[in-house]
Amino acid sequence: KKILVMGVSGCGKSLIGSRIAQALDLQFFDGDDFHPQSNVEKMRQGIPLTDEDRQGWLGTLNKQYIEQPSSVIACSALKPQYRDILRKNNEGLVIVYLQGSFDTIWNRHK
Template sequence: MMLFFSSHFSFVSPLLATKHLRKRKKKLASSTTTQTAAEQDCVSCKIIGTGSLFGIGCYIIFATRPVGYYATRPVTRQIIRSLSAVPFYASVARWMSNTDLTIFVMGVSGCGKSTIGSSLASRLNRTFKDGDTFHPPENIEKMRSGIPLTDEDRLPWLQVINAFARSNPGCVIACSALKKLYRSVLSENLPPTTEGNTGGGGMFVLLNLKREVLQKRVESRPGHFMPSILLDSQLATLEMPVSNEPNVIIIDADHSETHVVDSIIAQLNL
């Protein structure tokens, strides 16, 4: 009975998937992502995808019941049945893969969050979101006029980013996340990812650079709202992660874009 229903689900699921993806595309149409909604792997996508694979496996078994044509060809039946194991295993692999891990690329102004974050997202075939796009205009104006943001300015902004991360599992987000408190707000209610980590989930990748390199990079992008005079305050605010923050890794960002992305992928075991 279950075999029968599962196999029929494999025919219905493309319709469900199309409807679901159309809905997601609409929802994300207004956001600045580097990938389309269709490329995202949310929980519903996983359920539909797993159901399809499982259904195909069931269908093959169902179609190779020991009657008629196949009853007289046991070897053919065995081969076809063995092939049905592939979609079964693939459906399990979908859940095992770590595509739900939210990755926050963090650090002070000019360390390369946007550049590395979007490059990392393309390499992993994930959605990228620049946290700066969530700043209210008052925050941007403050920074533009050389005034550092306060905790009060940043907290509501961090909460919005956290809400985005929760509703878009597996995305890569560029966000300064300078203090430990900010990181805990960002990771609130995300699936826990590190053993012994009592806080929220997600992984933070801190791009580490010397002040001289930061200064050069910030000054080499005219037209950006962030003036280089805010660099000292950014560095003073940055709380380097210590041992009680196991969900933060530090990457030496004084290398080429490709090298930095490779190091992140290797360190996070992705």
């Protein structure tokens, strides 16, 4: 099984993803851990990442799915084209989309 746990920042991707992985005895990866240093630096400075910034990172996550026989990855993957990159050569990818109310997400960012 290959599972993507997606949603906005603060929705619980890492927590839920790690619990799904534990319950199914799969490896868990937090997609943020795979960002290149240039992306980390931009985010640290509060500069939003562009689609171009994300291309290499999403390619790396796609490779993780290909190299791991089964895994759970937490990644926002908010745009359809991001999910398309993650699905490439991973047709059986299961996507879990986490959502929360505005107030819940807002309070998690305080």
